[in-house]
Amino acid sequence: MPLKSRAIDVAINGVDSSDIRENITLFIKQLDLPVSEFDVDDFENKATNKAQKAIQAFGYYNADIDVMPVQYAKNGDFTLTLNITLKQITVVNRVILQADFMRSSNEQTQNMPQKLLSVIEQVRAMQGKPLNHDLYESLKGQLSTFALLYGYFDFKFLLHKLIILPNANGSASEATVHWLFNLGERYRFGDVEFLQETRGETIAKNVKPFTKGAFFDQSKIGQYSIDLASTGYFDNAIARANASRSVDKMVPIELILQPKPKDSYQLGLGFSTDTKARISFDWRRPWVNLEGHSLGANVYLSNPRKALSLEYRVPKANPLNDFLNYRISLKRTDENQTQSDNVSFEVLRQWGAEQDNDWDKIGFVKVEQESFIQGLQDKRTTRLVMPGFTYNRTRKDGDIFVNWGDRQQITVQGASESVLSDIDFLKVMAKTKWIRQFDKHRFTLRADAGAIATSDFTRVPSTQRFFAGGDQSIRGFGYNEVSEFEMVEIDGKLEKELVGGKYLAVASAEYAYRVAEKWRAAVFIDAGSANSKFASDISTGVGVGAQWLSPIGDVQVYVARGESSFERSWRLHVIIGPGL
The missing domain is CATH 2.40.160.50 (membrane protein fhac: a member of the omp85/tpsb transporter family)
Known part of the structure; x- marks a missing residue:
């Protein structure tokens, strides 16, 4: 028999956290609504799987989910009720970090930017604490982003795993974080090159917020463009690093300048x-x-x-x-x-x-x-x-x-x-x-x-x-x-x-x-x-x-x-x- 399902209302029992409740509802509402009575069982199974994934995002891997029979309203809307027992949250019991700088001299570590060191320390600090998926994904993205921003252009993320070991007896699941990456050598600022206009070359060189041979930092490239525009000499000024043309780990900085008109x-x-x-x-x-x-x-x-x-x-x-x-x-x-x-x-x-x-x-x-x-x-x-x-x-x-x-x-x-x-x-x-x-x-x-x-x-x-x-x-x-x-x-x-x-x-x-x-x-x-x-x-x-x-x-x-x-x-x- 066909159903005229128009909207779904998700009722959740047993979960106090509004964030978890909202995430469950968001996941379930991604599903296509059943169009006949024969689709209801399949929909309930899919809803259970979606709810389980939504809960796991907050570190609960042993949750029990009981789906009550769907209740229909006269207007075609229906209510899906979930009775949930979260049990214990997953704890990170082990963090394994393997990187090239850990095997080299202290010089590479001493020259490492504070933001990169902070990411690594935050990953280490996850050990012994409840698993936070959002934090884990954020740190994983930050490591790749900061590596490029600070001139580690040979960076390779060889392995990043989050291993969950559920416990059937109801005790807390255990998680292992395993990362393997190579930062490589940090690149340095090279020469400033003028691609088009050379008028104002002396001004542009005097304004630059870095010196040749200093460790690369993308924020200084952005500041360079801002400072060039602020001088009042240019209608448009773009500074960019071209790592693909690097020689001996020295990154050339390319300038595109458009001087202001005469008046x-x-x-x-x-x-x-x-x-x-x-x-x-x-x-x-x-x-x-x-x-x-x-x-x-x-x-x-x-x-x-x-x-x-x-x-x-x-x-x-x-x-x-x-x-x-x-x-x-x-x-x-x-x-x-x-x-x-x-x-x-x-x-x-x-x-x-x-x-x-x-x-x-x-x-x-x-x-x-x-x-x-x-x-x-x-x-x-x-x-x-x-x-x-x-x-x-x-x-x-x-x-x-x-x-x-x-x-x-x-x-x-x-x-x-x-x-x-x-x-x-x-x-x-x-x-x-x-x-x-x-x-x-x-x-x-x-x-x-x-x-x-x-x-x-x-x-x-x-x-x-x-x-x-x-x-x-x-x-x-x-x-x-x-x-x-x-x-x-x-x-x-x-x-x-x-x-x-x-x-x-x-x-x-x-x-x-x-x-x-x-x-x-x-x-x-x-x-x-x-x-x-x-x-x-x-x-x-x-x-x-x-x-x-x-x-x-x-x-x-x-x-x-x-x-x-x-x-x-x-x-x-x-x-x-x-x-x-």
Whole structure:
């Protein structure tokens, strides 16, 4: 008699583990449903075999499975009930590992990557423990994968067996793991070869993260491609290892480079509560000559600030972070009682960090002339010739979304009347920010500190004085609204005149909790000052916020209450971009 079976429901008794239950159901639902009464017995036998395999994947080889008669519903669906007794889990009683490096000198073992050693140790550690099929298969795959990634191109997996010895008396089955493999000799990096374009050959060789003769590591080949693209000289850059052309265990590294066109352009749009809408336009000519000298210009426009700059860059040892810059800039500022026109010329030399945790070191000489009006003061013009240096370091686990990271920056610059400057001037500035995330909990700490020593503070340009307040400073106040001030009577009313501070001290602490996959809720407190005395007359900002992990990065919205000795205010802050 034909059956109109439409769907199967698998009922499982005697198994508490949801993982095992789900695996049994998944295996059985792979079967074709019976189409007649004559197919039911065969279906039940196949279901028993499928259930047995599903259970064995978790190390149970002595399980008893009793299949109850199929129960049909009127709509054609039916239920298959399994009564299962798992018994004892299989234990790995023996691990046999045989490999060529175990028969050779310690040199081969000493040069073996840690990931490969870890796989071997994990296999050994299976002895005496319950059999985990997923772990076994994973380690087997890792051994083959890591061998190739780390340059063991002669690797051969001669034998890999998992032998199960069931015990009929109901005691735990025993398993033996037996692997036999030869790693062979580890290959090394050979010469870099240019397959097409040779322009930028010096740049490409300076960027490479390995040296000829070093042990092969595929991750460095991937990093090489990324670094080449990051230099800004190439539209496309591919680095690849060709092991088939190896000579004497040396792997040639082939490069395919596509240089950028003569000129490139980039338009940027942005918004923040500090600057409101802003627009920027970049022009860059990456190839002024074959040595990689580049020329660029930038235009920045927002309501309070406008800037134009022209830059000439000369790459040094590593063009990613080691270069010499010449820059001419024009800047106009009109915000919060500050009006300023600034012209500057700067020569900057950066010696980039060689390791991830190292510091970038920057030395510079900057000549600037600024005409400014601060508050109700008379217009002044000051020329400064300022040598200085900056040390900075940034560590982070991502570019768009940062869950772990920190940055530090220290800048010292000064000028002297005896060296073409209008005043004696010394400025020190230090900044740091830390982000740490633990599961759903995210902590952000930030601090800024600075000091100015000068022979005449009234002639210190407005852009060199200290101000606080804004999205990245003390929330609850507008951008640069917190500083030393004087009370001035205007039309019979007392008005606050901002003059800027000789000292800066700002600190911030924020806690955020992930309430959904793409959303965090935050609370924060900011505090600080920009005054003639360090950390005096503290202003504070407290509030709450929402953070959206958008496709373009963090979008942060805060409502803040600012409070100082002079005023109380509410302010909305919107920040778009990376958290660090």
